[in-house]
Amino acid sequence: MILEAQNLPYLFAMLLLAVGLYAIIAKKNLIKVIVGVMVIEYAVNLFLLLLGYRAGGVAPILTPDVSEKAFIEQTVDPIPQALILTSIVIGLGVLALMVAIAIRLYEKYGTFDVTEIRKLRG
Amino acid sequence: MSGVLIGLFALLLFMVVASLIAVEAKDLLSAVICVGAAGFGLALIDLLLQAPDLAITQMVVEILCLVVLIRVVITRRDETHETPKDTFTVGGVVLCLGLLLAACYACFKHLNPFGSPLFGRAVEGASVVPMADQYVANGLEKTGATNYVMSVLLDFRAYDTLGEATVIFVSIIGAYAILRKVGRLRHAAGK
């Protein structure tokens, strides 16, 4: 089975997703879990971006020196970019909430280790 | 291969290596800095793939995430003792993720090949035209904005932007509620 060059970027995005999933499942430190969630966000944004790319394309911003008809022929798809913009900012809000929970857990239990917290000493 | 593809593969490899180091590093500060490096790699990929809005937003959001995470990690000494690595669990997880990757690779033949998106393939006079074609063809006269991404976000799809503003609002209020001092003082006084 030969890896075709046209599908290799998608495979890298899925590999990044697998790395993030491994961090969430198999790591015992809360900060490593947060790192895993951030890596999954990057992977998903990357995958959406790769879907919308046109080879030899230009950015979806019209400049005065290009005619509109020629611009439509060579522009990159603008819809995935709008979706990813939404997703990046929502990722920031989710990270703020996760970090707030991690801070509270550290204040109550004194450690970031999930196995210690799970013993329900509080 | 064109220059864009070479740069893209180099940056993708950099991102994968940086995230692997971030996940496996023993020191928490190194892990946080490596995930910041992966985010900057993604911002550079955005520039290569002709998405300047995304590059600006990703770079600035990455800086803010780094500042918050370093602030959390650097003042908290965490003395987790080193548990021996559970090879059975880790091996099982890696095996399942390998199966996931193989299944994803089998699905890729149904996607459009990288470099030729579905948008722009409309045949003249077809009954069903993809939405992206209509947005790009009529964007300037219907909205008057020359930044097509903003016109999609704030005119054609403004309801989604309202939903996004709501999600950020609620998550920030959640963070305030978790970090309130009043509840904890009362709890400490009541013990």
Add this chain to the structure above:
Amino acid sequence: MPPESEPRAGMSLIVKTITRLVASFILLFGIYIVLYGHLTPGGGFAGGVIVACSLILMLLAFGKTFVFGFISERAPTLWDCVGALAFLLIAVAGYFGGTFFLNLFSKGTPFQLFSAGIIPLCNMAIGVKVGACLFGVFLALAGFRLSQKRSV
């Protein structure tokens, strides 16, 4: 006018000097990205985050008491709510034209600052909202620095 700050709050002298030179330019750059969002890359979200970053820079370099000398304690949450309500009002004002979120105002000529209907107004509302709420959440997250290990 050199800002008054306690000698121990904030960071070292080099950081304070550079921040005095640079923080207002970062704020101005954020406002530029918000205002020109419909013509050049950027928009409300990126510009709002840049405005929040300039305020966070001043907070980290000079300390909390200096920053609360020129904005009030409730300013972040207040401007957060004002921005969100302004965005909603612009959406509801579309009912005057017929539907929710209708692009009411005149489209204008392309490539001008005053063009594209409600898009610059929405960008400004979102810029204010995102900037204020991210600054507020950083205040809440950074206020709890030193923590002791809880004795069981």
